[in-house]
Amino acid sequence: MRTTLIITLWLAMAWTGCAGEGTLEEVDPDAAPQTPTYAEHIAPIMKHRCTACHAPDAQPGEVEGYGYETCDKVVLYWQSIEDTVFKVSSMPPAGAERLTSSEKLTLRRWERQGLDCGNSP
Ligand code: HEC
Secondary structure (H helix, E strand, O other), rough: HHHHHHHHHHHHHHHHHHOOOOHHHHHHHOOOOOOOOOHHHHHHHHHHHOOOOOOOOOOOOOOHOOOOOOHHHHOOOHHHHHHHHHHHHOOOOOOOOOOOOHHHHHHHHHHHHHOOOOOOO
């Protein structure tokens, strides 16, 4: 009986852990790549989370003039990511899926490694 309860609680905790909530400090450091590259890790995150709305060919057009569809633009508009994703969590907007904690950690590590574009434009 008690074992069932413990297993249930453990499952509940494991489940919420996967939901991508929580602060960066709580993220398992192994949950994100140690040395993320633009092509392999950053581009897919931006494509998945931002460019559906922020790119010239996006559904609503390039919202507010911000585009994140190339590495140059991600670097150029990095401060806007800092503000909307990390500081106030306003982007992606309510209703759209937010970045998971490991995606945020991936962005952070890439920033700390110098926002390196590699061979990507
Ligand atoms: C579902 C569509 C959608 C997605 C996805 C989305 N945005 Fe936005 N974004 C908008 C809209 C609409 C506005 C303008 C109105 C507003 O501010 O809500 C906006 C405004 C902005 C602005 C300028 C206004 C401000 O709040 O400072 C920035 C910067 C921004 N988005 C960054 C991002 C980033 C970075 C991502 C990905 C992590 C992202 N957005 C994902 C729709 C989206």
